[in-house]
Amino acid sequence: MFQFNRINTLRNQIFLGFMLVMLLVLVSVGFFTYGQVSELLRNNAEKHIQQTAVQATGKMDVLLHQMDTFTMQVATNASIQTLMAKEVGGTQLTFEERQVLQHEIRKQQAYVSGVQSIELYTNGFRVLFPLTDISLFNRVPNEWIRQVDHAAGQLVWFGIDPKNPNQITAIRRVRLIDQSFSNAGYLLVRIDKKYFELIDNETSSKEEMGLIDGSGQIIAANFSDDIPQDVLQQTDREKITMNGKAFIPVQKQLDAAAGWKVLILTPVDYATEGISVLRTAIEISVMVGGLLFLILTFILSTMITSPILNLIKAMRGAKYGSLKPIPVTSSTLEINELNNTYNQMVASLNELIEVVYQKEIIQSRTELKALQAQINPHFLFNTLEALYWALEDKEEEELSQVVVAMSGLFRYVINPADDDEWVTVADELEHAERYLKIMEMRLIDRLTWQIEAEESCRRVPIPKLLIQPLVENAISHGVEQQLGQGAVVITVEPSDRTGYIRVSVFDNGPGMSFDKVQSLYAAMKLGHVHDAKGTGVGISNVDRRLRLYYGEEAEGLQIQSEQGVGTKMSFEIPIEHGGELK
Structure with missing residues (x-):
């Protein structure tokens, strides 16, 4: 047991664990990569084969369309149409007219390559060109003639000519354009098999391909061996074997000739030649990767355990750490020692x-007290200044009223009791009303004011001196900054948020620009709004105390202002821990 504990170290666990994981990862990645890349190679090979088939098919379609265009030009030639119409009318062509017919056909044939011969027959299967006396029945099988009649003027490809295996036969009906496309005879062309050569210098020599007609005969091909007939007929086979060699067959039907197709045979070895190389590369990569990771894991395990041992030594002399002790359950020697040292530090940390x-609690309370005390002298200075102006303007007959109002203000503001930090909204409004009366005595007819508050909102508790600084700011920056009569409106109403009320102070002064409002917000974050009149302290004080008293429940002071309209400052406070408004 002692010997097991000696070897059951973190270093050995990391080394063995990493090795097992990495070997599993390397093997899994190797198998996955082999499968994916093999599939990719096969797909690329199939795409290459399909592309070759499309190119070969396109080439054949072009050749067939060229021959179709040529025979159409011959059949619709004006001179040939006129002579054929005369023949259909019952008048046989003279020798001279047949020579004219020969001349027109030779002239058309001069513009196309690959055509060995052209023959023209009447509706009664009598030859008009060349100047022989052979019936169409003697040239081709009757079944071919029926297929041409059924094709209604389209060129019909029949494959190898029964009279000459080196030529390909195609026939079409000649129809008279001026007589509602009525049938006038037959046009037969023989094309040299070399015209259909599929293989050229640009085609891969590893692929074997051939052109097959509708009856399964090979028109042109470069097959190295004889192709079984079942391969030529079946189109759904994925692989064929000829003389011990496997091929992938791909067949593409031609659009220009019904039943004709291009057959391409690609050796399987050519399509999958990269897979064996890939397998060897993956095997070598896994072995090299395993060896490198063996070395790196040994180095890494040493790098991990050495700092832990140093950390244990450092923690033994430290007295600061986490909050909770952790159980000593690990079977690793280093981790057990680390846990024991950690738990010793927890007791000191908790203390x-x-x-x-x-x-922190004492500091927060002290900061609140400091902010509360800060507003008192600030308010007194501003009120004494207002009293001075009132005495200057009104003389002594109204001094008694001012003194009475001032005494009420002082009694409300100067109260050292710790339990007097919170008042009701009604108390705050009464205090603001006394201040407004004093301002009214000073400004005479330049100030009108109004307080609107629902009765249910008056009972809500609120920190002292949150409303009056906003009223003072409205008068200083709103009413006093305009020539005409100014107005201040205090509104207390339920908020759109359930369990909150909104307190708003509005003045119809000159208002502020958007940039000015944003600068006020930025200054409030710094804790002081610089103001020549000294009211900036009150605004920042209100915002700061809202955030300290209510935390996340209050959003702080909100400012809405527009130049020429006025300014509205407001804030929302909860009703006793989110209670409903009664």
């Missing part, structure tokens, strides 16, 4: 955290 937590 330190508790001390820091208490200090």
Whole structure:
């Protein structure tokens, strides 16, 4: 047991674990890569074969279309049409007229290659050209003639000529254009088999291909061996074997000749020649990768365990760490030692955290007190200034009213009791009303004001001195900044958010631009709004206290302003932990 614990180290576990995982990964990746790349190689080979088939088929279709165009030009030639119409009318052509017919056909034949001969027959199968006396029945089987009649003027390809195996026969009906395309005879052409050569210098020599007619006869091919007839007829075979060699057959039907097709035989070895190379490369890669990872894993395990041992030594002399102890359940020697050292640090950490937590609470309360105290002298200075202007403008007959209002303001503001931080909305509104009365005495008829608050909203608790600084700002930056009469409206109403009320202070002063509003927001984040009149402290103080008292429940002070319209400052506060408004 002791010997097992000696070898059951983190280093050995990392080394063995990494080796097993990497070997599994290398083998899995090797098999996956082999399968995917093999499939890719096969697909590429099949695409190449299909592309070769399409090229060969396209070439054959072009040749067949050229011959179709040529025979159509011969059949629709004006002179030939006229002479054939005379023949259909019952008047046999004279020798001179047949020579004219010969001249026209020879002239057309001069513009095309591959045509060995052209023959023209009447509706009664009598030859008109060449100048012989052979019937069409003696030239081709009767079945061919029936197929031509059924084709209604289209060129019909029949394959190898029964009289000459080196020529290909095609026949079409000659129809009179001026007589509603009525049948006038037959046009027979013989084409040299070399005209249909599939293999040229640009074609891969590893692929064997041939042109097969509708009856299964080979028109042109470069097959190295005789192709079984069943291969020529069947089109759904994936692989064939000839003389011990496997081929992949691909057949493509021609559009220009019904039943004709191009057969391409590609050796299987050629299509899959890269797979064996791929298999060898993957095997070598797995072996080399395994060896390299064996060395790297040994180095990595050493690099991992050495810092852990150093960390254990450092942690033994430290007294700061995480919050909770962890159980010592690992069977690894290094991890057990690390856990023991860690748990010793937890006890000291918990004590330190508790001390820091208490200090943070005291610091937060101190900051709130400091912000609360900051507003008091600021407010007194501004109020004394307002009192000074009132005495200057109104003389002494209204001094008593000002003094009464000031005494109420001072009693509300200067109260050192710790339990007097929270008041009701009604108290705040009453305080704001006293301030407005003093401002009204000073500004005479330049100020009108109004307080609108629902009765249910007046009972909501609120931190002291949140509304009056906004009223002071409205008068200083709104009413006093315009020549005419100014108005201040205080509104307290339920918010659109359930369990919240909205407090708004509006003035119809000159308003602010969008950039000015954004600069106020930025200044409030810094904790102070610089203002020549000294009211900037009040605004930033209100915003800061809202965030300290309510945290995430309040969004802070919101400013809406438009030049020439006025400014509206508002904030939302919850109703006693989100309770419903009664």
